[in-house]
Amino acid sequence: MTASLFTNVHVIDGTGKAPFAAEVLVKGNRIAEIARAPKSIKAPDATIIDGGGATLMPGLTDAHAHLSFLNAASLLDLTKLTAEAHVLETVKVARLLLDHGYTSMFSGSSARLHTDIAIRDAINAGDIPGPRLLAATQQMTVTGGFGDLGREGVFASIMLDGPDAFRDACRTAARAGVDIFKIVPSAPGSGPDPLAEDTAMTDAEVAAVCEVARQRHRRVAAHARSAEAVKMCARHGVDMIYHATLADDEAKDMLEADKDRVFIAPAMGLPYARLRDADSYGVPTDDFTRARATKEIETVSVNMAELRERGVRVLPGGDYGFKWNPHGKNARDLSMFVECFGFTPLQAIQSATEWGGQLMSPGLGLGDELGQVREGYLADLLLVDGDPSQEIDILQDRDRFLAIMKDGVFHKAPPSDPIAQQQAAE
Ligand SMILES: [Zn+2]
Known part of the structure; x- marks a missing residue:
């Protein structure tokens, strides 16, 4: 040895x-x-x-990774790639993330159903370098939900309507070998408030996903910004709640009551980088987007500080993999936890290591032995x-x-x- x-x-x-x-x-x-x-x-x-x-x-663990997003300006740009080229590019990302100290990645969705799975299996076989990876589905949303990019040639999102459609997609994904079902229960709202958020999925749809997950020993991760979407996730046992932007007191009480099971990742990398870096990447930012990003960071900062105080595990992982928020910058999330959410550096490290290990372990078939x-x-x-x-x-x-x-x-x-x-x- x-x-x-x-x-x-x-x-x-x-x-x-x-x-x-x-x-x-x-x-x-x-x-x-x-x-x-x-x-x-x-x-x-x-x-x-x-x-x-x-x-x-x-x-380090990243709790919201998109290895196959390839630093695209928009997910629609990925439609130009063949599946073969897509996998080869994702191989490079896997190595890059390990080069940056990330030994574990919890996927926040794959651009194609089989991409995360193929990369995970190649890493586990020792064929390519990369972090321990839990593979996710594409983002599964409803017609009109966040991530509805239309159906023409799009593969990074799938639109499903009704619990049977979600059940079918989850069973198919479990058969393919994913570890995580990624759903999108909320949708941007309308009106003057830039942070307005609707709830797009129904209780029955979220329940159907969680039911299949329990039967097949998979995890569920959800993009949930509206208060109702957060509560829906908490009610049905979603494992990882992303954003939780507008969590109200009732939602926070539910998360606190379930703090030994549930994880939160605010995934603030995109708005944070939008305000600071987007121009330098040649990505235009209009006034509405700027106002939304500013308000989002303010709101989420207050909520995450409160959730941490209540003992809820809040983890870094900030949607890296877009043009203005590229792979490899992931540890900026830890600095953001200190700057915006009031974590000490040691607490930020704990969230990316001890809690990251707790997030990863069940999906890896491990006990308390990582992080x-x-x-x-x-x-x-x-x-x-x-x-x-x-x-x-x-x-x-x-x-x-x-x-x-x-x-x-x-x-x-x-x-x-x-x-x-x-x-x-x-
Ligand atoms: Zn994401």
């Missing part, structure tokens, strides 16, 4: 606790032993990795040049990852002497 001993590292274990100096031994694909300084570990057969004071932390630097846990580890508990932004810089390990194997091998290499580069 291969063994690696990290010495001279500061461990951020992912639980929100302060970093501590330690040595960490990895054997096979597990963290075998952790010794807090001044204790040390005797492992004569292990390869020693002298961290030179760098930080060792769990790999922490803890004895017995799977060795998904990042060796970071610097201390992200002081400077959360450094997680956005892939060059700060001195080493990236997934399942006990280095995706990015450590330099033989991290500090010497660092100094040489300066």
